[in-house]
Amino acid sequence: MNPLIASVEPHPVAKICGKSLMEIPQDLYIPPDALEVFLDTFQGPLDLLLYLIRKHNLEILDIPMAELTRQYMAYVKIMRTDQLELAAEYLLMTALLIEIKSRMLLPKPVSVAEDENDPRAELVRRLLEYEQMKLSALRLNELPQAERDFTIVQVWIEKETVMQLPNVHIDDLRNAWVTLFTHAKNNRHHQVNRETLSVRAYMSQVLRYLHNRDQVDFYELFSPTANVAELVVNFLALLELAKELLVEITQPKVFGIIYVRSIDTIRSD
Amino acid sequence: MFDQLTPSDPTNISDSLNPTQIKKILETALLTAQDPLPISELKKMFENELGTNLLTQLVEELREEWSQHGIELVHVASGWRFQTKPSMQKFLDRLSPQKPPRYSRAVLETLAIIAYRQPVTRGDIEEIRGVTVSGSIIKTLEARGWIDTIGHRNVPGRPALFATTKTFLNDLSLRTLEELPPLEELGSLVESNEDHEFLPVEQPETQIS
Numbered sequence: 001m002n003p004l005i006a007s008v009e010p011h012p013v014a015k016i017c018g019k020s021l022m023e024i025p026q027d028l029y030i031p032p033d034a035l036e037v038f039l040d041t042f043q044g045p046l047d048l049l050l051y052l053i054r055k056h057n058l059e060i061l062d063i064p065m066a067e068l069t070r071q072y073m074a075y076v077k078i079m080r081t082d083q084l085e086l087a088a089e090y091l092l093m094t095a096l097l098i099e100i101k102s103r104m105l106l107p108k109p110v111s112v113a114e115d116e117n118d119p120r121a122e123l124v125r126r127l128l129e130y131e132q133m134k135l136s137a138l139r140l141n142e143l144p145q146a147e148r149d150f151t152i153v154q155v156w157i158e159k160e161t162v163m164q165l166p167n168v169h170i171d172d173l174r175n176a177w178v179t180l181f182t183h184a185k186n187n188r189h190h191q192v193n194r195e196t197l198s199v200r201a202y203m204s205q206v207l208r209y210l211h212n213r214d215q216v217d218f219y220e221l222f223s224p225t226a227n228v229a230e231l232v233v234n235f236l237a238l239l240e241l242a243k244e245l246l247v248e249i250t251q252p253k254v255f256g257i258i259y260v261r262s263i264d265t266i267r268s269d
Numbered sequence: 270m271f272d273q274l275t276p277s278d279p280t281n282i283s284d285s286l287n288p289t290q291i292k293k294i295l296e297t298a299l300l301t302a303q304d305p306l307p308i309s310e311l312k313k314m315f316e317n318e319l320g321t322n323l324l325t326q327l328v329e330e331l332r333e334e335w336s337q338h339g340i341e342l343v344h345v346a347s348g349w350r351f352q353t354k355p356s357m358q359k360f361l362d363r364l365s366p367q368k369p370p371r372y373s374r375a376v377l378e379t380l381a382i383i384a385y386r387q388p389v390t391r392g393d394i395e396e397i398r399g400v401t402v403s404g405s406i407i408k409t410l411e412a413r414g415w416i417d418t419i420g421h422r423n424v425p426g427r428p429a430l431f432a433t434t435k436t437f438l439n440d441l442s443l444r445t446l447e448e449l450p451p452l453e454e455l456g457s458l459v460e461s462n463e464d465h466e467f468l469p470v471e472q473p474e475t476q477i478s
Contacts, residue, residue: 043374044400060459089400126399128455133397135458137374137381139450144355146440148371151361153340153351155300 045093046130048075053127060127063120065101072097096123180228202237207246210262218249218258291319292327299331299342300351305439307348346438346445372409379406383416384437384449388430390422407431415440 042048052071053060076090103119144150206221222234238260241247251258286294294314299306308324315324328349332342339357342349353361372380379402382394394402410416415437421427433446443449 043378044398046399093399126397128458130397130399131458132453132455133378133381133385135453136385136450137377140381140384140441141372141377143441143443143450146352146442149355149358150442151353151358153300153353154303157301 043134045072045090046127047134048072048090049093050127050131050134060124063124065097065104065120069094069097069101199233199237199240202234203241203246206234206237206241206260207262210247210260213262215250215259215261218260221260286315288327291315291324292331295324295327296331299328299349302350305345305348305350310348343442344444345442346435350439352442375403376406376409380410380415380433383410383431384433384446385452387432388419390428390430392428394431413440 042051049068049072052058052068053063056067056071058064058068073094076094079090100119100123146152209221210216221238222231226234238247238249242249246263248261248263249258250261295311298311298314308321308328311324311328312319312321328342335342335351339354340351341354342351375398378398379394382397383389386393386397391402391407407416413436414434416431417434418429419432420430422430438444438446438448
C-alpha cells in the first residue's frame with residue numbers, strides 16, 4: 001500500500017458497520033475514548049461530585065440527592081465501558097449516594113432533630129474538606145517555586161583546587177609513584193609479551209583511533225586499564241607523532257582540555 | 270590591612286573591619302554558598318565575634334542594596350540565599366531548552382494535604398482525596414526532597430507518617446509552615462456557588478441529559 005496513492009482518494013472519517021462515513025455527523029455522540037480524557041481531569045469521585053454541585057449551582061448544605069445521583073451515574077456509566085479499574089472508586093461512591101438517598105426516604109424518628117440526622121452530613125463534610133485541600137493545592141502551586149519560577153544563584157568558585165592544594169605533599173606523590181611502579185612491575189610479570197611494546201605500534205594505534213574523528217580529548221587516547229609501561233609508551237608514541245607532524249596537539253585554555261587531531265594531508269598517504 | 274587579614278590574625282575582628290567590609294564578606298559568602306546560610310553560620314566567618322543583631326542588620330541592608338537587581342537576597346527556612354527574581358525566569362528559560370517541572374493535580378493535592386495536615390499517612394490522604402494515592406506520587410515528592418517519612422503511626426500495618434521538609438519551604442521561599450497560604454474557610458466554601466476557574470473546561474452536558 002503506497003501511502004501517497006491512498007491519500008489521493010477521499011479519506012473516510014470512520015467506518016460504521018462496514019459503511020464508510022465521509023464526514024463527521026452533526027449529532028455525533030462523543031465516543032468513550034474522548035471521555036476518558038475528560039474523566040482523567042477529575043481527581044476521583046469527590047472531585048466529580050464537587051464539579052457537578054458547583055456547575056449546577058446546587059446548594060451544598062441541601063444537596064438534591066436524586067438529581068445529583070442521576071447526573072453522577074451518567075458519568076460513571078460512560079466510564080464503566082472501558083475503564084473498569086478506574087471506575088471502582090466511582091462505583092463505591094454511587095453506592096454511597098444511593099444509600100444516602102434511600103435513608104432520606106425512610107421515615108425519621110420524631111425525637112431526633114432533623115439536622116442531626118441528615119444522612120448527607122458526612123458526605124458534605126468530606127466534600128468540603130476535599131474542596132478546601134483542592135483549593136490549597138492551587139494556592140501552593142501559585143507560590144513561586146525554585147527552578148520553575150526562580151533560579152538559585154551561586155557564583156562559581158574553584159573549590160576543588162582550593163581543597164586539593166594543601167592535601168598534596170611531596171611524600172604523597174612519592175608514595176603514589178612507588179605504588180604505580182610496583183604495580184607496573186607486577187603487571188609486567190604477567191604480560192611478558194608486552195615487553196615488545198613498540199612506540200611505533202602505539203603510534204599506529206593512535207592514528208587509527210584518530211582516523212575519521214575530528215579531534216579527540218587527550219585523555220581518550222589512554223586506556224584507563226593500562227599499566228605504567230603501556231602509558232609511557234602510549235605517551236611517547238603521541239610525542240613521536242607530534243614530532244613527525246602526524247598529529248596536532250592543542251590546548252585552547254591554560255589547564256584546559258588538550259585536544260589531539262590528526263593532520264589529514266600527511267595521513268592520507 | 271583588610272586584604273592581609275588571615276584567620277590567625279590576632280587583632281580583634283570587630284575593630285579591624287568596618288560595616289562596608291563586613292557586608293562585602295557576607296555578600297561573597299552568600300553568593301558562593303551552595304545552600305542557604307543562616308546568621309549562625311555567617312557568624313563563623315567572623316569567629317563569632319560579631320553579634321546576631323549586627324549581622325542581621327547588615328544582611329537586611331544587603332537585601333535592600335540588591336533590591337534594584339534581577340537577583341534578590343531572600344530569607345528562607347534554612348537561612349539567607351540569593352535567587353533570581355521570578356520576573357526574570359521567563360528570559361532565563363529561553364536559555365535552556367528543557368521545560369521546568371510541572372506537577373499534576375494529583376501530586377499537588379497530595380502535597381497540599383501533607384503540608385496542611387502533616388504528619389499524615391497515605392490512608393489519611395486517600396480519605397480526603399477519595400482515591401488511591403499511587404506510589405509514584407509519593408516518590409515524586411520524595412525525589413524532589415519536599416516530603417519525607419518522619420515516623421510510623423502505631424496502628425496495624427504501621428503506616429509511614431509523611432511531613433514536608435525544609436527543602437520544601439526553601440524551594441517555595443517560605444521561612445515557616447505558617448507562611449503557607451491560609452486555608453480557605455469552610456464557611457466560605459459553603460457560600461461559594463460560582464464556577465471556579467479551575468473546573469474542567471469541557472462541558473459534557475449532552476451526555477448527562
